[in-house]
Amino acid sequence: MTRKTKLMLAFLAILALALTSCAKLQARDNLNKGVRAFTDAHYENAVNYFKQAMQLDPDLTVAEVYLGTAYSQMFIPNAQSEENQKNAEMAIATFQNVLRKDPNNTNAIAGLAYLYQNTGDLQKAHDYYMKNAELDSTNAVPFYAVGSVDWIMVYNKNNPLPEEEQAKLVEEGLLYLDKALAKNPEYEDAMSYKNLLYREKARLSKDEKEKAALIAQADEWFNKALETRKKLQEQKKAGGGVAATSDSK
Template structure:
């Protein structure tokens, strides 16, 4: 339509009127005097009177304004329609990806999710599902460049998804899973420490994040940092026996696996600390069998 307007605007707009006239709208429901097409043509012949020429010039200026507005309206409408079509196509592509994901054809699923995001880069669910598909392609613990690429893509897509849905706890757990499988403990700690700063005002969330960070550092083998975060959890969630129990188990694990490499004084301090936390946990919960079992194990150390 725009090419037609540029080539011959009179011809392109003529079908909008009746009997060779084009109606001008001057407000909601109000139409101005139609412009006779013939009058427009006669503006160029130079045979009208001075008054007619002035009137013709005014009509021509009005006509040109109408033409500009029509072209602009067509451009805006075209853009909006194209955006709607792309959004519908993107959703269809994401659905195709879901079908391949369910069939465990993760490579095909990734291709469809990527096409979906090409059509609509602001479709959060496509980022989420692409992250899961890349997780399906990744072999946990593998250092092969291909698997490192898959794990990075999973992380990138899940992180992008969480930028749209920051409160999705399932999405955060999925991201944590990739970090741990890829043994990227520092990156995991960085992500959840930032989360801890943002959510510090919510005790329940802070306690859960402190537990997550304690677990991350324990996986890394950083006992001191793990103990620090588990203690923070116990300070926040004082009446939770599991928070105390976890610290007791961590102390036992340290003593047990250190063996004779740990100095006697340090060993005794660690045993005493573990017994203290385990006993406090057993005091808070009646018949806490797990805590009692670790108390017995700790005495053997």
């Protein structure tokens, strides 16, 4: 190899590195523009910026997570339009692609759980909430989410599950809500769902004394939820800290 050839190869290597660095900088710039558009609720603009960022730097996972989240924000639960359905499909496909590269990405997992719940696939929602709780074990919210979706599955009157499966979901839901409350003792929504699950457990019971005891437990959790909500509202008015309520899910 001649000296001239070596110099040319070195120059091309430096040029390639410079172009790569330039592309990554442009990708970051588009990411930042997308985040600003997302924060301002300009989701369609945000989608375009995040797509450009991904084209410039395919390894920029955060841009892809934001892209899926932007599609999720444009999705309206229960709206039947073709465009709305497409937004849900694009969000799901984007989050699934993130997980192919990063299987433990909790943002993508939580996003999929939300989307499956709101598109009616409760079993998939349940499974992703369970995975999210496993990976984000210090956060009360995914544990609460398991308990709440368990109640939705048990309460489903259109396609009721066998009573044995309902009973298992009730016990699982109560367990996960206890875990949520262990992490946040003032989690009012978790208390509310404990009330609801105890009522379902009472419905499934064949023993009248047990039914009465379970209803009493449900009433106790209902009252705890009301008391906690009142306490948190008073703290908010006084400028104090606010624990996890329905606004923090």
